[in-house]
Each structure stands twice: as structure tokens, then as C-alpha cells.
Amino acid sequence: LHRGLTKDLEAVAKKYKASRERVDAELESDAKALREANAQSEKAFLEQFKQKLDRSVSSRTLRKAVFRDVRDTFSSGSAVLRTPPDIPKSVEELYIEAANFLHQQEATSSSQMAHLKEVHQKKLGHLELQLFSEQYELNMNFAKMQGRMEQRHMHMRHQLARSQLKDFALADRQLLAKRLASQLVELREAAEADKTQLHESQMLEKKIFLKNERAARKKRMSMYQRKLREDGPPDGMSVKEALAKACHSMTSYYSTSPPQLTAVSFDALLRLDKHHQMQTQALDREILSYFVELDEQQWEKKIMLANQETNRLKELDDEHKQEMKAHAERLQRKIMQLREKYEKEVTDRADVTSLKRHSDTLPPPGPGNRSSHHLFGRHPGITSSFESLLITECIRRNEVR
Secondary structure (H helix, E strand, C coil): CHHHHHHHHHHHHHHHHHHHHHHHHHHHHHHHHHHHHHHHHHHHHHHHHHHHHHHHCCCHHHHHHHHHHHHHHHHHCCCCCCCCCCCCHHHHHHHHHHHHHHHHHHHHHHHHHHHHHHHHHHHHHHHHHHHHHHHHHHHHHHHHHHHHHHHHHHHHHHHHHHHHHHHHHHHHHHHHHHHHHHHHHHHHHHHHHHHHHHHHHHHHHHHHHHHHHHHHHHHHHHHHHHHHHHHCCCCCCCHHHHHHHHHHHHHCCCCCCCCCCCHHHHHHHHHHHHHHHHHHHHHHHHHHHHHHHHHHHHHHHHHHHHHHHHHHHHHHHHHHHHHHHHHHHHHHHHHHHHHHHHHHHHHHCCCCCCCCCCCCCCCCCCCCCCCHHHCCCCCCCCCCCHHHHHHHHHHHHHHHC
16 A cells, blocks of 8 residues: 555655646747847847948948947846937937837846746646645545555454454353363262262171170070079970070061061161161252352352453453544544645645736747646646635635725
8 A cells, every 4th residue: 555655755855847848848849939029129120220230320330330339238137228329319219119119028028038937836736736636636545545554453453352352252161161070970879889888888897786786695595594594494395495485585576577586686787777868868959069069169250250251251342342442533633634634735725726828918829838738738737626715715715996
């Protein structure tokens, strides 16, 4: 974009330089034509002056002296022709006529030359205005294109930042899900290990209880056998029958009890089973609380990540809006500065570029006198949008005058 602007500005400057050289060449040509016309006019006047001098003055020496004096004055470029003293009345009248012609010639030549220079300066003013207008259009278009390009880049950077932020948020959610799965596996394994450990401890406790009950029964039966040996069996019963009856009496109260358990032992076993069941339920509740706590923690983390992503996206959008607003304000100020500078330049040059035509002081048309509409080639003046503004300003100023 900068290279294109530089290339266009160089082309405009090159075009301005060529037009200025052409205008300078036209001024030189017009000035040369004016000098040639003045020389022809002086030559014609000198011929007429010589004829009048021949008719009015009889002395050849005086005629040559007067003619030489007038011719030398014309050739020297002096604007004053001094009348010699002590000359005849007829010669004095011719001197006065030559002096009047020289004065008129000098005044006309000066006026025409001044007008040529004025036209030349105003043509240069038109050229400079055209150059400034084209530079203004190029700079304005460049500023707008640069602003649109910068806005596109800012929007692209914003979208990229949003995408990166969403990618980071997605990575955080995926990492959280992986951690949750890992924690769930660890928690399940720990729960299974706790259940297995509790079951093994309960089985061992029950095994020890049954072992102790069997040992106590054997001890009681041994004591009963010793008593039978000492006191003898009951009436009408043998020792074997008495032992069988005692064993049956110990186990007949609870038909569902394990063998070799008394009623008291069976109640203790039931209490032990109930205690084990309560331990299992407490462990299940504890494990469930761990799962619930883990789920709540993960849910809070998910909400926190979602809120964090939303807040970051909102902050990013707000920053982008502020950046776009600041960029738009800077671009608007830059455009306004360019426009104000352009309008001030046009207003300042309104008087310089307002051409005034004076038909009585214009040089006669000739090969060296070109019309001003040939100044800009295909563009007869300022062809851009500032032409109407310039013409309106010139008309307004002339009306005020």
C-alpha cells in the first residue's frame, strides 16, 4: 500500500514538473513574441519618423543626427528621450512625437509583460492546486484504505485471540475431565480396597468368635463329662445318653443356629453380624459422600472454568471494541486534518488562481500566445472536485470587490 502511494505521488509530481516546464516554455515563447512585436512596431515607427524627418528638415546633417539619436535611444532600451536644446520647432515636434511613442510603447510593453507574468503565475497556481488536489485525493484514499486494512487486521487478531482463548478453555476442560476420570478410578479402587479390607476384618472377627465359641463349648462339655464321672448320670440314663441330651439342650433353642452354639452365643453372633452390617453401611455412606464431594468439586471447577472463559471473552471483546473505537477516532481526525488542510489551501489560493482578463493589454494572438485552456492538456483547469469550490470562491470575492 505504501509502495503504491509512493508510486502514485511520484507520477503526480512528474506530471506537475512536466506541466510547469511547459508553462515556463509558453511564457518564454510569449515574451519572445512580445519583444518581436515591439521591435517590429519600433522599426515601423522609425521608418515613418525618418520619412517625416526628411520632409520637415532640410539639413541632412541635422536629419542624420536626430535620426541617430532617436534610433540609439530605441536601441538602448531607455524609456526617456531627451530633446536637445536649440533645435527647430519642427524637429522639436518630431522629438515629442518620438518620446510619446517611446513612452506609450514602454507602457504597453510593460503592461503586456506584467500580464503575461500574472497569467504565468496564475497558471502555476492552477498547477499547484491541481498537484495539491491530486495529492490530497491520493492521501485521502490511502488513509481510508489503510484504515480499512488496519480494521481488518484488528478484527483478524481479535478473532485469533478468541479462538486461542477458546482452545485454551477447551484444553482446560479436557484436562479437568481427565483428572476427574483419574480421580474416579482412584476413588473406586480405594473404595473396593476399603470394602475388601473391611470384609476380611469382619470375616476374621467372625472366625475368631466362632473359634472362641467352640472352645467354650468344649470346655463346658468337658466340665459336664467330669461332673457325670464324679456324680454319675441321671436316673435311668447312661453317660452317653446324658451327654447327647445335654448337647441337644444346648442347640435345640435355635434351630437355625450353627451347630455347637448355645442360645447366648447365637445372640452374640447376631449382634456381631448386625455390627458388621452397620460397618458396611457406614463405609458405603462414606464412599458415597466421597463421590458426591468429588462430583461437587468437579462441578464447581467446571462452572469456574466456564465463568472464567466467559469473563475473558467479554474482556477481550470490550478491549477490541475500545481499540476499534480509538482507531476510528484517529482515522476520523486524520481525515478531518487532511480535509481542513485542503480547504485552507484552496481558500488561500482563491485570489491567486482567479484570472482577470484585460482585452486591452493582452498581446495580439500569434504563434507564441497560447490560450490558457491548453495549460493542462486534457484537463482545462482543475478537473477534480475542488474546481467548483474554487470558482465559487473566486466569484464571491469578485462580487465583494
